[in-house]
Amino acid sequence: MSTVRGRYVRDQQAWAVDQERLRHEQALWMLGENVLFCLLWTARDHDQGLVGLCSVCASDRIAQAYGQSSRNKCPSCFGTRFEGGYRALIVRPAVFTDADDSQSFTARGTVAPQEIHLETTSDFRAHSGDFAMRGTGERLQLRIPQRTTLRTGFGTPHQSEDGTAYNLARAAVEDSTSVAYLIPPATETLITILSRSGPTPPSFGDVEVLRAPLIPLHERD
Known part of the structure; x- marks a missing residue:
């Protein structure tokens, strides 16, 4: 049995x-x-529609041909090729x-x-x-x-x-x-x-900037 x-x-x-x-x-x-x-910003963020290309340095022929910023020190995207940089x-x-x-x-x-x-x-x-x-x-x-x-x-x-x-x-x-x-x-x-500083962790809400989730939905795993 x-x-x-x-x-x-x-x-x-x-x-x-x-x-x-x-x-x-x-x-x-x-x-x-x-x-x-x-x-x-990353290329995956751009593919997900979270950010557009930089209007200052990503619209010329060099940027379009090579897929990267034409200016490493762009004041708008900081060399990332994406609007706002971060x-x-x-x-x-x-x-x-x-x-x-x-x-x-x-x-x-x-x-x-x-x-x-x-x-x-x-x-x-x-x-x-x-x-x-x-x-x-x-x-x-x-x-x-x-x-x-x-x-x-x-x-x-x-x-x-x-x-x-x-x-x-x-x-x-x-x-x-x-x-x-x-x-x-x-x-x-x-x-x-x-x-x-202080007896408890100080607040930095006045200086922090959040333009997208801190853990992108397509990278949760």
Whole structure:
């Protein structure tokens, strides 16, 4: 005589995600620093109809032929080819590793790269090429952001529900001549903004700009 055994399929435990995310964010607020992240428009955003092409530099023959901005330092799109340049400016806490000054010889001459690692909150999607602006006045370009999700069941994890520390990234300090320094606010204003402090996390609603969802719908997975 055979016995039919029931099947147990583990459900997602939302409390586990909440606890893990809380620990990460608490450490970031206690040990980190305020950072202004500039999230740039991407080609996928344009394909989704979220943004149009830059009216200043993306309409000439060069831009149309090569599919990129004809001006790296365009004051309207900051070299992205898309109107406005960025989809969001947000302030989040972040922890940085130390950087050692060094020099390397490249085809462009002698450069002094300063590459560091950072971790910040999981509530937004970053891409390679986005910028992080620090309270020291430095502006860094993000490289190869990574995503971390917590699996608590058999379903596919999604960043908005299961993300715990998505924004782990390498970042390199930009030269003072970089287009990153054209993005508002000016350096003096940036330092003042990021110096805000208090017994609770300060509000930055007066300086943040949101032109699209922080986690695009087509990149939720």
